Amino acid sequence: MNYTYDEMKSWDLFFYYGQNDLDLEIQSDLMLLLLQPPRSLFYNNKESGGVVSYENFPNDMNLQINTRFDITSAVAWKNRFISNGTEGNPERRIAVSQNSIGMQAISGELNMEVLYIPFYNYNAYAIVNPPMPGLR
Numbered sequence: 001m002n003y004t005y006d007e008m009k010s011w012d013l014f015f016y017y018g019q020n021d022l023d024l025e026i027q028s029d030l031m032l033l034l035l036q037p038p039r040s041l042f043y044n045n046k047e048s049g050g051v052v053s054y055e056n057f058p059n060d061m062n063l064q065i066n067t068r069f070d071i072t073s074a075v076a077w078k079n080r081f082i083s084n085g086t087e088g089n090p091e092r093r094i095a096v097s098q099n100s101i102g103m104q105a106i107s108g109e110l111n112m113e114v115l116y117i118p119f120y121n122y123n124a125y126a127i128v129n130p131p132m133p134g135l136r
Helices: 011-015 022-035 061-079
Strands: 103-105 110-119 126-128
Touching: 011 022, 022 061, 022 110, 022 126, 061 103, 061 110
Parallel strands: none
Antiparallel strands: 103 110, 110 126
């Protein structure tokens, strides 16, 4: 299920984490991971997808390769530290491939789609669309 940006930024997800819909929490976690600027968190500098650092970046092969690499690396790193479905906790890991990340430049903006598959239900998939304004 795909949720809107307003649903994913709700304070209820922060204050009632673990009590909301699991798909909504997973999608919100992925969006936060993608939008977190690199090396901006004081407690863990590696937790970042770094997509926002490519704002006003030329739309060339470097953008295509680096964003895909950064996203898949961030998801793989986060999968090592989040719940894997043991000890009564829900499975929160997701699978993302570089081939499942689509990018299309339209009138100065990059439309990005990150297709992911949750581990707990590998027959379902969802798409996150992080905002990417200002391409040259």
